[in-house]
Amino acid sequence: MAYRQGVTELLRILASAVTALLVAAPSLAPAQSSQPVLEISGASFRPLPIAIAPPIAVGDEAAAADEIYEALTFDLQVSGLFEVVPRKAFLADPREPVGPEGIAWTRWSDVGAESLVKFEVTKGAQGPKASFKLYGIASQRLDLGSTLEGRRADARRIGHRFADELVKHFTKEPGAFSTRVAFVKRAKNSKEIWVADFDGRNAAPVTDRGGISLLPAWSPNGAELAFTFFKKSMEYPNGHPQLWKANLGNGRSSAFVGRGDLNSGASYSPDGSKVAFTLSTDGNPEIYVVNADGSGLKRITHSEGINASPSWSPDGKRIAFVSDRHGTPQIFVMDADGGNVERLTRQGNYNQTPAWSPRGDLIAFTARDERIVFDIFVVDVATKEVKRITQDQGQNEHPAWAPNGRMLMFSSDRGGKKSLWVSSADGNVQRKLGLADDGEYTDPAWGPFTK
Template identity: 30%
Template sequence: MKLKTWILTCLLVLLFTEGARAGDAMSVDIFGPGQNKVNILVLPARGPGGPGSSALAKNFAETVQSDISYLPFLRLAYMNEILGGDPSKGLKADDIDFKPLQLGRIDLVMTVGAHGQEIEARVYETYTRKLLVGKSYSQVDDSGVALVADRFTAQLMRVLTGKSGFFDSTLAFSKKVNGGKELFTGSALGRGITQITNDGGFNVSPSWSKDGRYVAYTNISDKGHRLGIWDRAKRFSRLRKFGGNVAISPTFAPDGRIAISLSINGHPDIYLLDKDMNPGQPLAPSWAISVSPSFDLSGRKMAFCSGRLGGPQIFLLNRDSGAVERITYEGNYNTRPSLSPDGRFLVFARMTGDGHRIFMRDLVASQERQITFGPGNDEDPSFDPDGYFVSFASSRNGGTKIFVTTRYGDPAKQIPTGAGDAMAPAWGVAPALD
């Protein structure tokens, strides 16, 4: 059943402080220096019979708490931190004694209730009693709880930070299937994992178009290297062969064209394909191998990996001037760059004495820092649509799985992708609901 047929969402406009202004609402600057933790307490879920009397409400509350655990600027508080236990008698502000919450240094409190298949959820500031988020969801069954919880948490993140790219996004990634690799998609929380290719061989290096409709990728089989393009609307892939032996690391530019490394002149250079999939001139020509293009949102900056000065290093092309600047100087093996949408930050994988690790470089401040710390190997970083979260593949828990951190290097969390190795995550915007 399609989502909109069983979720009816309405914003409950409830103000509990007369004359309160919108500017008084709590906000969190996730992009600013330093990350202060905001304490949030989820009160026991209620049903018609009181706390704990609705399995649906309890499931919803637990799922929201799991979602919140991916947001490093929020800290989940526990009921034993509150003097006297549950300070509420219902879901509304008038039903809550805020003083114990204030004494326990709780910044936000969430109430959840359900009656039949209707769920109500609210988040208040404890010091102002102000309602930050209030939502009602109708016709929710057990199979739909996770999606509703994700949408509620996305709204909470939007209210607090102005951004919600983590929840309003899709991951494409490669998984081992029948001795080869196929591509899969799913939400950033691991919901709705779906195999999207069945080409055989090895399908790797996915990249989303800006609008989230297409995924470009490389298919490697006994027919050689081919460019694959999967259409989300048609649920169909097409493959294209180019001259030469190499066609790897395709990437969508913001204007919808594809940049890809081709060996049509004997060695791999990065070319921008026209609307008929014909390559023009190399974007940053060199005698050496150049791969892994990544663009900022304007399309004027392109990061890429090249061996033009020896071992693989990261370079930045200014497409307006044609100037190429070397970005990485530390380490002998730096690969897989990903530019933030604003073009200021770059994440990439570096081979260190402890294995491959993910590093982040501030291109304005010319500062660099390591943001993952193993064990195992960490590779294939990808920025989320907001430029805050970074997904990557890691072997830290055995096999290879997908994890997420932030550009500040917060503790990494694994994204559920099911059985089997998963690698090469690529972040794109989520589709509109049908």
């Protein structure tokens, strides 16, 4: 009996000791529920303070590691979801291991960080391979681990992919950092359609027609871009605005709508089956809808004045547009067949370029204020409350939503020449895209999520 009691007591002591060790030691397995999901709606939201430790590069991967670090930092900053602790504020040894052993947790908490990203870059089969770890500083636990690799030229894209994983981890929503954007580049005497990664890197031309191409619009599957092309002829020496499509797979472009005097401002329906656009046959621009192949033309606005710039709601049931039917250009919404027209904006006397958020709650638009300055605003579709996104930073125009509805892109001349800027949805964080300084950039269109 004494022996059995002794063994029982010994097992109890051992169990207590093991439990104590598990509590004291950082976990090597990702903690599935230790990090609460960020509540990113409502007045109580605050960006999560996060530190991105200097990367550890093995062999010749230092340059790739720096590019990954730069892209990851840019993404988290502009998302508006995170407050990235400045690198110059770090107290920890830059040679500190990826861990968890050897991490000086208090040095990270002392600079205000609540989460910590560490990563190591080694040589993979095709190029750099990055091993990422996300830690909760208070819990000293591993919350997320990921290993990503790619070609050397795609180092920044590795950073974007992990940024997407972080957004998914904290919000349960997809990140939009691995998407692409289309835009217009003006160089010399032409305007052409280009595409690039969301941050402006890896830019490449889509059109090279030597004329004027404007207003790109993505098909929902990301395979095509519709755009307005001014085709010159004897009848239209300055160009006849037509709707064209560019196939991003084979690089071919062709016209698909060219009726009347003006065809402009294409917008795909969410299922990709239809395209809304502006058509003028008698000097009065109206909104029309066609099938994606250009057939089945149907007029859906019938009013005096200008009706232009259609933008579909994410459920495909309504369309936002601009109309000056009451005297000045304002934002309206209507059913997809043209019924139940409703005016949304009553502030300002020149509102244009509506863009319906993929979340369905907001419409971003360009408005001219009392100083004859263009800025970006959003209007709540339900309450009609208007909020300003840009102010006192030059001319800002043509907003486009990220496919998750958490960021905006627009053109701005705040740096002198027109370029593209990306902003958190509330406008609190705004950053310039990394486009080459050899032209002007306008008309951004944010591409969809693709596999």
